[in-house]
Amino acid sequence: MLHKILIANRGEIAVRIIRACKEMGIETVAIYSTADDRGLHVDLADEAICVGPTKIQDSYLNMNNILSAAVATGCDAIHPGFGFLSENSTFATLTEELGLKFIGPKGTVIDQMGNKAKAREMMIQSGVPVVPGSDGLIETVEEGKAIANRIGYPVLVKASAGGGGRGMRIIRDDSEFEELFQTAKLEAKMAFGDDSMYMEKFIENPRHIEFQILADQYGNVVHLYDRDCSVQRRNQKVIEEAPSPVLDQKTRQRMGEMAVLAAKTVGYENAGTIEFLLDKHHQFYFIEMNTRIQVEHPITEMITGIDLIKEQIKIASNLPLSFTQDEIKIQGHAMECRINAENPHQNFKPSPGTIEVLNLPSGFGVRVDTAVYQGYEIPPFYDSMVGKLIVHGENRDEAVAKMKRSLEELVVTGIDTNIDFQYAIMDHPDFISNDYDTSFIQQHMRELEVG
Known part of the structure; x- marks a missing residue:
């Protein structure tokens, strides 16, 4: 050890x-x-x-x-x-x-999966379904237009080295292709020092579903089921829940098998996440792999009872996985709200400053992952996340009710936060009825601007 x-x-x-x-x-x-x-x-x-x-x-x-x-x-x-x-x-x-x-994984594996175009090629070769698009990198505007016309608009151009929504643009026809393509390349160059681009068919209003995997150095790979990360703002996750309430058992099993296959294809070791898009016909497509622990890992821990950080350390200590796929069971439903120091009424402007009063919710099935305390000064130099509020219930309805109760108890003064914004999402009838996709916040922004 x-x-x-x-x-x-x-x-x-x-x-x-x-x-x-x-x-x-x-x-x-x-x-x-x-x-x-x-x-x-x-x-x-x-x-x-x-x-x-x-x-x-x-x-x-x-x-x-x-x-x-x-x-x-x-x-x-x-x-x-x-x-x-x-x-x-x-x-x-x-x-x-x-x-x-x-x-974490070896540097060579991070390189392979961090290059989105290369990762896509490897998944195609291994039989993991991917979104229709370019076979590799796009070198010119003319080449990009030809591919877009072949697979059909709208298309999504993406930075090969990208992440977090940067270096990404939706293009809906030939007339706007060159401007948006060049803008995405410039943004990618500034953000990642790499302006290589690839293209995918843009899946309208999908669900964003990811599978947590663990892999040891002895070839054992398991998945710990799925997380639904479809509540997003500008491609940044806002709320996550596990398991996804939109998957049937057959689709969940198939996606899990493909996640394990993806990890085995690259000889993966340690914790990672395979991300998919699910369209309205319940067809799913690999989009990328995150070669690290995820922000939203606690909801997977809540529904499986497995401590992912400890498992990472055990794997790094050359220990084999201590459980098999059949031993991992889904228990109830979990949700996570990312609590940020930001003002939703000012285009989510960051709000650094000193926390004057802090009251954290508690109770059965409530967890808060945070590093702030009363009197702590949130610096203006880093990510604006104050913490993560996580709840676990017997089912989705109980998890929603528990999250709303916990958001009501959460008090943070001295800075602006998105607590009320998160509550508005939890209280929205479309979210409650599971009638949402990645466009949810964009569609309902006016309704969610409360207070």
């Missing part, structure tokens, strides 16, 4: 990892920027090292400083969490070259 882990992250995911390590008897080292010297993860870890000033390029993306901190403190592993360096193949490779364990 690993004995000392450096957490190359901050905020609630760093706290989450530290807590799992403490329960396993593993020492932890936190890193922080000068803006995070009062961070909860700094206080909870056994040791903490400042790795740079406020800018993420100088601190949380500073590979040399982070790796030096791991070596200097005698760590034998690094957990990257999500975001920052979690899907950086160079960082994963350098970690391994130093004789440390990277708690």
Whole structure:
């Protein structure tokens, strides 16, 4: 078993990892920027090292400083969490070259699956269904137009190195192709340093469904069922639930089999997520793989009873999976609301500042993953997420009722938050009746602007 882990992250995911390590008897080292010297993860870890000033390029993306901190403190592993360096193949490779364990897949696998066009090609070859589109990268506008006319508009051009909705545009006809294609390329270049693009048929109003997988180094791969992440704003997830209330058992089983096949195809190891789109005819298509732990991993933990962070650490310690696919069962229904420091009435403008009053909900089946506390100052330099409110019920109706009750109890003053916005979604008749897709927020924005 690993004995000392450096957490190359901050905020609630760093706290989450530290807590799992403490329960396993593993020492932890936190890193922080000068803006995070009062961070909860700094206080909870056994040791903490400042790795740079406020800018993420100088601190949380500073590979040399982070790796030096791991070596200097005698760590034998690094957990990257999500975001920052979690899907950086160079960082994963350098970690391994130093004789440390990277708690995630190999750098070569991150490269393969991080390149969306390459991942698509591999899935086609293995028999995993993909959205109709380009066979590889699109080099010119003319080539892109020809493919769009072959598969039919609307199409979605996407950055091969992309994520989080950046470098992505919906194109509906030839007349707007060149402008939107070039805009997406420029955005991709600025965000990822890579403007290579590929194209897919745009699936109108789909459900966004992902499968959690775990894989050890001995070839054992299992899925832990599905999460529905269809409530999104500008391709960013807002609410997630597990299992998806739209899947029948036959479709769920088939999607799970394809998720496992996708992981086996690339020789995957550790925790990962296979993401699909589900159309109105219940046809599903692979869109990408996330080679890290996901923000929404707690709802999978709630319905399976499996601690994903601990499983990551066990796999990295060269232990085989301790359960088989048949032993993983769905228990009830779980939901997660991402609570952000932002103002929904001002185009979700970030709201950094000091938390004056904080009351966290509790009770049976309620969980809050957060790193904030009363008097904590949310810095303006990083992600605006305050925390994640997670609930578990016997069924979806109970989970919705429990989430609404918990949102009512959640009090955060001193900053603006999206708590009321989340409640409005939970209270919307279309959400309650499971009549929604990825366009839900866009369609109902006026109704959701409460307060």
